[in-house]
Amino acid sequence: MAVGSIISRLFQGRRAQPMQEKYAPAEIERSAQLHWDTTGAARAVEDAGKPKYYCLSMFPYPSGKLHMGHVRNYTIGDVLSRFHAMQGYNVLQPMGWDAFGMPAENAALANNVPPAAWTYSNIDYMRAQLKSLGFAIDWEREFATCTPAYYRWEQWLFTRLYEKGLVYKKLGSVNWDPVDNTVLANEQVIDGRGWRSGALIEKREIPMYYMKITAYAEELLSELDNLPGWPEQVRLMQKNWIGKSTGVRFAFPLADGGDDKLWVFTTRADTVMGVTFVAVAAEHPLATRAALNNRELADFIETCKQGGVAEADIATMEKKGMATGIYVTHPLTGEAIEVWVGNYVLMSYGDGAVMGVPAHDERDFAFALKYRLPIRQVIAVAGEPAFSDETWADWYADKQRGRLIHSGKYDGLGCEAAVDAIAADLTARHLGEKKTQFRLRDWGISRQRYWGCPIPIIHCPTCGDVPVPDEQLPVVLPESVEITGAGSPLAKMPEFYECQCPRCGGDARRETDTMDTFFESSWYFLRYACPDNTAAMVDERVAYWCSGGIDQYIGGIEHAILHLLYSRFFTKLMRDVGLIGDLGEPFANLLTQGMVVAPTFYRDLEGEENRGKKQWINPADVDVVTDERGRPTGATLKADGLPVIIGGSEKMSKSKNNGVDPQALIDRYGADTARLFIMFAAPPDQSLEWSDAGVEGAYRFLRRLWKTTYDHVQAGLVATQAVPDSLSSAQADLRRKLHQTIGKVSDDYGRRKQFNTAIAAVMELLNAYDKSPLDDAAGRALAQETLESIALLLFPIVPHCAQALYAALKPGLDAGRQPFPKVDPAALKQDEIELMVQVNGKLRGAIRVAAEAERASIEAAALACDGAVKFMEGKPLKKLVVVPGRLVNIVV
């Protein structure tokens, strides 16, 4: 006898007890989870005989405990996994830990716990929480990215890419805290100051390793068109991020002779004749050269380095500049053009220099007004008011209607023709050419932090940078370490960095920077296919689970650009290194879930030193006061009964003290209620408003469903199928509703991935069931059919409860192993349908007609109905619109 069969008999024996009258979630959930564990229900085994369904949720950072966003994310994944398993797919739903990252170092600073110990204990706690939610996860594939068994393979890949030139070293800007002598993350820079020291932050250039993602820019862009399963908005965001633009890269020769040239890129070469200045970044070689004997300019360049490196800060700061005294020659007119240093020009974009055309670029216009630089109009649009060099008008940048003026031989040309003509002339003078440029920059992966994957490079005074040879991998991160918040801990550990050069054997120094933690999350989804392989990064099982892409990926919208782009990049890199075949895109279907938000409450703190500061109060400690219609009129603190201020809904966070701990919810109501409410409260891609009252409603529904099923079971199970012909008209209505609901729920789970409407449909069905006469034999059979179907329809969302309900209705059977209910087309037949009647687009009545009624008879019935007669007021008929199955619109 097969093991599965023995277990199922044991299960049957254990389940033979009578159904409990009351819904008891704790007991039901314990028993169902034990059953799934012992039967290996969630184990995923490669099986060429079944279509595979790889359902992946973004793995969590082990921050301590689960938050509502996790519950939401993993419930969506579990619903899709369980639904597809019932549809006959071979499902893989894995889970792991994105375990490297800054919070572990912050915790070490705050609580004096080593990052490794903190991380592993968080993982243990969160794993237990995930298990208590009953997710059908194959736990045998679990891994944490902070273990050498995982990160050794990214070190290995790094050395391969280094040898291929896909990893290289160059200078990059970081936030430097001059007091703590350390590099800060963007989030650690608050209003231009270090979060701990309060020191003014400055930009500093340090050597870093870069991944050549720009070499894949074209492919990453064009492949977006092959992702019909992605939300349009995410594809658009990625497209804009990659930012392909065609333009002209050209040079201004330096006026003081020599062969030196200043290169710029522009998408508006039609305006080159309007250039009145050129601006370079503070780090540009020309700026450095000019500052050598210009004290004032040197000081200005220093001030440009104040503040952080985040693009949002740079884009919103005041635009400032200073002349360098250096002149370049206009490549077409020969005119002398002054070079300025601008704090808004970034060295990391293109050539670190931009041409200034104040008449036709809004930013240049403001800059020229501020520094009284010449403004030369070279584009005019017929019909627009005269050009003014006092105030900006959007038509100055109009590409479609503009014609060139004051541009010599180019006068009269449109934008496109002018770009072509000017590019051709620049090319003829060997001073430029048409070029495609990307906004996307190479990915800097060096981090001056401890809790990350060590970069496997050895710096040798004679051999230079040498990748760590395979036999010396992994470079293990020491787990016993002191975190001080000042400087990189690894750089203070000679036992880590002192080493021998693998090439010459001489004394050398190991790289002490670690990798960006996006590195781990860029390939973890491939490793789930073969987590036990100790001899290779990936193996042939990737081809089984990942061919055609991962079938469903689910995660927060906040990852729409970086994580998803890096993962797409890695899949192509690993293909080109020969590790995997051509999988195409890694994620065939993407669902981006919205955030979980909750109301906020606060009191203003008293005292001069606390001016403007707020004391945030947890929603659990507040009573909301409402008027007789339920409108909130105020709120009071439970502890003292005095008022607090209502602050509106915001993303659950520690800083606003508005987090709701899912554990309290699970402890009180059970996992199924938590899952049901979180899926019912909002569509998955929209933000979700937390509400305790709504949870109560979800719990009430499960209790009611339980009681309804219990009553039916008490009255005796029915083995026979409902016979359509023997049903009364009211019973036929219920059966139609049942099969409409089956169709609706299947479509919601499968195509629409919208679960709130699926739950609402089942609630409607249960309401209809309660109102239907089901006491005769035909009704009893229909009741059995309906309740069995409801248990299976809800199984993906509330699997513990549905498992128990189904077992009570079909003793010995396992809900999760049943096929998903199918629509019986015979049940959907309807003889008569209702059509709405409008007069001039306004609803005025309704008519009932035969389902197959001819247009002529529908028209006659509509014109004859009371509402139509009344509102037509005898006016002549102008037009008659009949929308089949919907409505009739009478236009008079």
Place this chain on the structure above:
RNA sequence: GCCCCGGUGGCGGAAUCGGUAGACGCAGCGGAUUCAAAAUCCGCCGCCGAAAGGUGUGCCAGUUCGAGUCUGGCCCGGGGCACCA
């Protein structure tokens, strides 16, 4: 600042292809049951109006027989901006 998304009753939301706006749930109100309460069950529930009816999907225009849905402009809220993950 730039890119993307959203805005519908007291609240969360539904309306899937331009065709009955407010399904389903929460809150509220009225009733039944109960010694009482909890739980449960029944009914009402956008706004104005006695009713007839009018009006209503952030605001202003437009397209259409018909607009929550499409177009243009604006206001407000949220996500991302390359070292939070």
